[in-house]
Amino acid sequence: MGVRFRSTVAAVLVVAVGVAAGAVALVALMRAELTDDVRQAARARAEQVAAVIESGRGVPSLAVSEPDEEFVQVLDARGDVVAGSPNVKNLPAVADLRGGSEATLTTPLDEDRFLVVAVAAEGPGGQRTVLVGRTVIAVVESTRIVTRLLFVGLPLLMLVVAGATWMAVGRALAPVSAIRSEVEAISAAELHRRVPLPPGRDEIARLAATMNRMLDRLERAQSAQRRFISDASHELRSPVASIRQHAEVALAHPDRLPGERLARTVLAEDLRMQRLVDDLLLLARADEDALRPRLRPVDLDDLVLDEARRLRGAAPGLRIGTAGVSAARRNADPRDLGRVVRNLGENAARYARSEVAFDLTEQPDGRVVLGVEDDGPGVPPADRERVFERFVRLDEARSRSAADRSGAGDAGDAAGSGLGLAIVAELVAAHGGTATVTDGRLGGARFEVVLPADPVARRS
Numbered sequence: 001m002g003v004r005f006r007s008t009v010a011a012v013l014v015v016a017v018g019v020a021a022g023a024v025a026l027v028a029l030m031r032a033e034l035t036d037d038v039r040q041a042a043r044a045r046a047e048q049v050a051a052v053i054e055s056g057r058g059v060p061s062l063a064v065s066e067p068d069e070e071f072v073q074v075l076d077a078r079g080d081v082v083a084g085s086p087n088v089k090n091l092p093a094v095a096d097l098r099g100g101s102e103a104t105l106t107t108p109l110d111e112d113r114f115l116v117v118a119v120a121a122e123g124p125g126g127q128r129t130v131l132v133g134r135t136v137i138a139v140v141e142s143t144r145i146v147t148r149l150l151f152v153g154l155p156l157l158m159l160v161v162a163g164a165t166w167m168a169v170g171r172a173l174a175p176v177s178a179i180r181s182e183v184e185a186i187s188a189a190e191l192h193r194r195v196p197l198p199p200g201r202d203e204i205a206r207l208a209a210t211m212n213r214m215l216d217r218l219e220r221a222q223s224a225q226r227r228f229i230s231d232a233s234h235e236l237r238s239p240v241a242s243i244r245q246h247a248e249v250a251l252a253h254p255d256r257l258p259g260e261r262l263a264r265t266v267l268a269e270d271l272r273m274q275r276l277v278d279d280l281l282l283l284a285r286a287d288e289d290a291l292r293p294r295l296r297p298v299d300l301d302d303l304v305l306d307e308a309r310r311l312r313g314a315a316p317g318l319r320i321g322t323a324g325v326s327a328a329r330r331n332a333d334p335r336d337l338g339r340v341v342r343n344l345g346e347n348a349a350r351y352a353r354s355e356v357a358f359d360l361t362e363q364p365d366g367r368v369v370l371g372v373e374d375d376g377p378g379v380p381p382a383d384r385e386r387v388f389e390r391f392v393r394l395d396e397a398r399s400r401s402a403a404d405r406s407g408a409g410d411a412g413d414a415a416g417s418g419l420g421l422a423i424v425a426e427l428v429a430a431h432g433g434t435a436t437v438t439d440g441r442l443g444g445a446r447f448e449v450v451l452p453a454d455p456v457a458r459r460s
Helices: 003-054 137-185 203-252 259-287 300-314 334-351 400-406 420-430
Strands: 070-075 081-084 102-107 110-123 126-135 296-299 319-325 329-332 355-362 368-374 434-439 445-451
Touching: 003 070, 003 110, 003 126, 003 137, 110 137, 137 203, 203 259, 259 420, 296 300, 296 334, 300 319, 300 329, 300 334, 300 355, 300 368, 329 334, 334 355, 334 368, 334 420, 334 445, 420 434, 420 445
Parallel strands: 319 355
Antiparallel strands: 070 081, 070 126, 102 110, 110 126, 296 329, 355 368, 368 445, 434 445
């Protein structure tokens, strides 16, 4: 059963229960009001007769204008009839209500039921009881007519409610059908399509807007995935092509490419591919929110000083400054933060002209700030966020050979794959920190990592 049918049934049931309860209350209230009118009229006539008896003027005339609808009897202390209206003359007391009360009963006067009211009176002849009875046939007939009208009208009302609800829900769900049809037609190759936005700002309009935002995210994710695969394939083609080229030269001209040189080339390219694959796997884990740093106390200054010593050996032409490095200890993953420091150091060495500087300080609020600067060309303000994206190279003119001559590679990759800074951003985020780039004091770029006072690894 569809939403339209269920909504219609629910609306009909709710209205039916409410209207039925209202109808029952209406009939009961009407019966009570009409009965009270009859009671008040009977009591008024009885009190009128009782007042005459108590005044000592005897029993007044008990004639009634409507003999089929009213009667009057006066009883003595023993319950015997001492006077009555012409329509009940010579009839015994219709009810023993001495002392004053009321009753609804069938009388010998008519088969219809009468409401009988008794009023006590004290006259010269002793205790008297005045009985006045009025028929309740009008009450019965009125309630019967109203009940019949309700029995006929309520089903018609339910039909009207069902029809109105069916049409209203159908009109409200029409945009949903359009959205469903459009979503059904959207495939992986057509993520540019969007569902129609209905007018207004109701729930369905918000649903359509949410679905369009979801499609925007899917389209961006698919584009990023395709770009990622394309870039990764391009990066992997370079070492494969290099190995193949050297192998073909070695086969065609064994005397020009000794086996040892071929082995070193193959090993270097293999290591390059291994680093690239490791980087891709790490980023894939980051996409799945599967980075789980193994936290333990780490001396961050030791990691920075170790990287500075490594760079001095790898790039002897650069000055590596560590004067700004002070002691700092944090709960972190030493392997991940070591990779962060290494990637930033290699990135700085790749673009530095003559100097790279490290600094490490602990702020009064408990945060730790790691800075890596160089005196290279720097990063333009427009690219300072994009530089942490994957496969981004701001200086396309720098070739792999230039990186080899500098003695250090791009961030985390001697081949300059453009993944190192993206890895830095992911690993720092996994520790609850941030990575940014600004202008440095040396004239080039300053990459800065800020770790919170109590870093907590991200949880899925």
